[in-house]
Amino acid sequence: MTAALEGPVTVVGAGVMGRGIAYVSAVAGAEVRLVDVDAGQLGSAVTRIGRDLDAGVERGKVEAATADRARGLISTTTSVAEGCTGARLVVEAVVERMDVKHDVFRTAEANAAGDAVLATNTSAMSITEIIGGLDDPSRGVGMHFFNPVPKMKLCELIEGLQTSAATMDRAEAAARAMGKQTVRVQDLPGFATSRLNALIGNEGMRMLEEGVASPEDIDTAVKLGLNHPMGPLEMGDLVGLDTRLDILEYLADTLGERFRPTNLQRRLVAAGRLGRKSGHGIYRYDDDGGRLDGPSDLGRRS
Numbered sequence: 001m002t003a004a005l006e007g008p009v010t011v012v013g014a015g016v017m018g019r020g021i022a023y024v025s026a027v028a029g030a031e032v033r034l035v036d037v038d039a040g041q042l043g044s045a046v047t048r049i050g051r052d053l054d055a056g057v058e059r060g061k062v063e064a065a066t067a068d069r070a071r072g073l074i075s076t077t078t079s080v081a082e083g084c085t086g087a088r089l090v091v092e093a094v095v096e097r098m099d100v101k102h103d104v105f106r107t108a109e110a111n112a113a114g115d116a117v118l119a120t121n122t123s124a125m126s127i128t129e130i131i132g133g134l135d136d137p138s139r140g141v142g143m144h145f146f147n148p149v150p151k152m153k154l155c156e157l158i159e160g161l162q163t164s165a166a167t168m169d170r171a172e173a174a175a176r177a178m179g180k181q182t183v184r185v186q187d188l189p190g191f192a193t194s195r196l197n198a199l200i201g202n203e204g205m206r207m208l209e210e211g212v213a214s215p216e217d218i219d220t221a222v223k224l225g226l227n228h229p230m231g232p233l234e235m236g237d238l239v240g241l242d243t244r245l246d247i248l249e250y251l252a253d254t255l256g257e258r259f260r261p262t263n264l265q266r267r268l269v270a271a272g273r274l275g276r277k278s279g280h281g282i283y284r285y286d287d288d289g290g291r292l293d294g295p296s297d298l299g300r301r302s
């Protein structure tokens, strides 16, 4: 039996990841404040969390009473300061941009409880740099969840240069209360997961650009031939092609040119084809993120 999750928990950013982190926090019994500057994102996050709770109950993963209680534990606001007031744990899940994360961390520190853990869900960026602007950076840490958060078992814990041992232990206890297994990773770009995932995804995109095979055949080859549960192109659509583009740019600047994103990736993002969350990326999706039938329009044209 894991210990209860200490609340209030504030999740800043109500996109693909923020809504999942809010879900697991509420299921773990904490009061959750979900924050986003975009009110529309908050509305759709609450709808999706409700549907995910229903699905969790149907699949026998969540007790009906736990799901009902979780619904009542989540509130929303468009003000980061208001959402962070008195929080014991803040998990930042905004866009993968250093300047935006710095702003959120400054506001979180000014408003959260004096002993709050301030965590970032960044996929790849330096924890040391993200928490570097805090008055007390020893409370900052990386808590890297995976998509979709309710289903994925791992939370990578990343120790910034200034992170205290007590903060690491509290972040670990929080992740475990959310039902996650943890690994501890040093603060190097891309950690132990995104570094590999981004490289494989980028190579898949490069193969598509070179016309090696259709998107469906590249994904099928990797799933059936290499035993990956998802192909690299469908994984890119799941992550979000815009988020992946930001991750690749950062990894190219920090780890080397092998991570430099393709022109195809840049063009898809410029066209608003962001993957599941926008309904169209490499493939097409319905409003619930379900894949629509029919071949990708990026197939070989030869």
Ligand SMILES: NC(=O)c1ccc[n+]([C@@H]2O[C@H](COP(=O)([O-])OP(=O)(O)OC[C@H]3O[C@@H](n4cnc5c(N)ncnc54)[C@H](O)[C@@H]3O)[C@@H](O)[C@H]2O)c1
Residues within 6 Å of the ligand: 012, 013, 014, 015, 016, 017, 018, 035, 036, 037, 038, 041, 080, 092, 093, 094, 095, 096, 097, 100, 103, 104, 121, 122, 123, 124, 144, 145, 146, 147, 238, 239, 240, 243, 247, 277
């Ligand atoms: N998508 C993934 O598979 C995945 C997996 C692990 C980690 N991450 C990381 O999680 C973070 C969020 O990614 P995502 O996929 O959920 O992105 P997303 O684009 O789905 O959502 C980001 C949200 O942040 C909001 N936002 C932007 N600026 C804000 C601000 N100043 N204050 C409050 N909200 C703000 C946006 O309105 C948007 O709703 C990124 O750092 C990303 O690298 C993503």
